[in-house]
Amino acid sequence: MSDNGLSDLERIKANSRLLRGTLVESLADPVTGAISEDDNKLLKFHGSYQQDDRDLREERRKQKLEPAYQFMVRARLPGGVLSPAQWLSFDHIARTWANHTLRITTRQTFQLHGILKHDLKRSIAAMNEALVSTIAACGDVNRNVVASANPVASPAHRLAYRWAERLSEHLKPKTRAYHEIWLNEQRVAGGEEESEPLYGATYLPRKFKIGVAVPPTNDVDVFAQDLGLIAIIEHDELLGFNIAVGGGMGASHGDASTYPRLGSVLGFVEPEQLLRTAEAVIEVQRDFGDRKERKHARLKYTIDRMGLPAFKVELERRLGFRLQPSRAYRFDHNGDRYGWTEGDDGRWHLTLQIESGRVADFPDQPHLSGLRAIAEIHQGDFRMTCNQNLIIANVPTAQRARVDALVTEYKLDGYRRLSGIRRHAVACVALPTCGLAMAESERYLPQLLPKLEALLERHGLRDEPILLRLSGCPNGCSRPYLGEIALIGRAIGRYDLRLGADFAGQRLNRIVRENIDEAEILSELDALFARYAIERNEDERFGDFLVRSGVLTSARHPIDVEVFA
Ligand code: SRM
Ligand code: SF4
Secondary structure (H helix, E strand, O other): OOOOOOOHHHHHHHOOOOOOOOHHHHHHOOOOOOOOHHHHHHHHHHOEEEEEOOOOHHHHHHOOOOOOEEEEEEOOOHHHEEOHHHHHHHHHHHHHOOOOOEEEOOOOOEEEEEEOHHHHHHHHHHHHHOOOOOOOOOOOOEOOOEEOOOOOOOHHHHHHHHHHHHHHHHOOOOOOHHHHHHHOOOOOOOHHHOOOOOOOOOOOOOOEOEEEEOOOEOOOOHHHOOEEEEEEEEOOEEEEEEEEEOOEOOOEOOEOOOOOEOOEEEEEEOHHHHHHHHHHHHHHHHHHOOOOOHHHOOHHHHHHHHOHHHHHHHHHHHHOOOOEOOOOOOOOEOOOOOEEEEOOOOOEEEEEOOHHHEEOEEOOEEHHHHHHHHHHHOOOEEEEOOOOOEEEEEEOHHHHHHHHHHHHHOOOHHHHHOOOOHHHEEEOOOOOOOOOOOOOOOOOHHHHHHHHHHHHHHOOOOOOOOOEEEEOOOOOOOOHHHOOEEEEEEEOOEEEEEEOOOOOOOEOOEEEEEEEOHHHHHHHHHHHHHHHHHHOOOOOOHHHHHHHOOOOOOOOOOOEOOEOO
16 A cells, blocks of 8 residues: 555556556566566556466476466457457467467457467457457456457447447547657657546545446346446437446455445436447446445445435436436346357348357367358358457358358367356356456366256256356356356365345345355255255246245345436
8 A cells, every 4th residue: 555545556547657667577576477567457457467477387386487477368349349460469469479369258358368478468469450459358447348249230230339339439548658669659859748637636435337228138247337328219210328337346355345246226318429428438447436445446335435315316317318217128038049040131140159258169069260260251240248258240141051060070069068057157267367256267167067957957957957057256247246156266176155036136145155166065955956846836937936936045235236217
């Protein structure tokens, strides 16, 4: 903490000359594979994290070597859309400088892992050559704006996606630091006068996330966003958006002052009011957010401290207009629809399941090569989903058979045989790259799923859709507090079991058992599956059953979406 009580990061941001710090010097230092601690923090704003391979940590320590430093790079792809040419560029970067995998994230973009310091600049430059930036993919700014992954069911869906793109662009930091550091832009005379009109020199107190959902699909988990936008569409016309504020997942074990929170629906705005409304929400957070304690700095805590009515008054004061009452909407599901669907314009979209979003050449499953082969012939685009899956989108009818043949050849056709729980399983990255992981997640999912499937099968529930979310720690990158079943890592092999969210992302789950191992998890779930199979009402989802049947007791914080207006 600095002398004035502000968090250290506030000092680093203030002294950074709009995110420059000494990144150029740190990157050039040949003595270490790492960069300086302060630059490390600034690097996030540029879309990259310094990590080290945790599988190798102990061995390298014994050998008195520095940790195996490497960098993760996250792209900024609003709405998760990229062209085949861009796919091929990412594929090339992954195979040349990263760990030969592409990782689709829960915010529908790519992460590349395992890039060494001396390859970082050329990797980021190569992404920019493909017209994809990484600026503000991480850091205390507005991040990649997510949008429902099928924006082509009607012209209004297409418009909702365009708004995600516009928001992302509009709220981007204005500093030229990124261009200077990664793209060799020369600093222009008078550059000292450069400013950040929206963010100011210290940017936001914490990360900020926006998502656009198109009911009835809540595939983006709109209530987990700092600013959730619910598209209101009538007769194929986009009327505007309900806005939900203060969603967020992150919490810390054993600290009740941190908690997941669902966004509160505050009102409705018309499309032409949207950019200004998003800016004003960000301004309130910028000016009222906690800059002393980063644990309490997200918008959700700002709102809970101010109170929702006071937050709304402050927001409307800045806007100079009143929000309209929120409009009726209905979400009925989360998750992705696998297989082929036809768009309004006669083009086709194929949703593939990508387990934990990891695109790699696995033994017997050459997915990275397969998607490269598809990108080479594909005439439409690719769309990543917030459930870490992939849509081969906008395929002309004449090309469907060709795509299908490649999907089969490269064993990307697993989506045809998925159990209900596998269709809806999401796991965060966790070990070995995530520095905050307490337990396995992505690497545990393939072991856990067959065991859960065996239990479900035994109770006749194989095809029952159930939202399963795994996170290696309580930060909640797989949005586990919205899982009908969720495991949250405590230590290697040990998890908190949470149950009872709904299927549409509108109710948080509750903690049922703390710090248990796999045997206890399976035995707990076995008993509940048995009851569910016998006692459920027709079409009743697992999470809803657990709540109705009284299996779950009450929660500390509100667990349902609050509609304030
Ligand atoms: Fe996350 C931190 C991975 C979505 C909440 N997240 C991290 C870091 C960068 C670890 C770190 O700080 O050192 C992880 C890097 C792991 C690695 O090795 O790649 C990481 N988060 C991810 C991804 C890749 C998970 C995935 O498996 O797909 C997702 C990337 C999203 C993107 O493309 O931008 C990812 N993270 C999320 C989400 C889900 C979402 O946004 O919809 C959340 C919960 C929503 C929220 O923000 O409240 C989330 N990540 C966090 C937090 C907790 C924030 C908080 O308010 O407490 C942290 C830790 C932090 O910020 O201090 C974190
Ligand atoms: Fe890492 Fe925790 Fe996020 Fe998983 S939930 S990626 S373990 S920070």
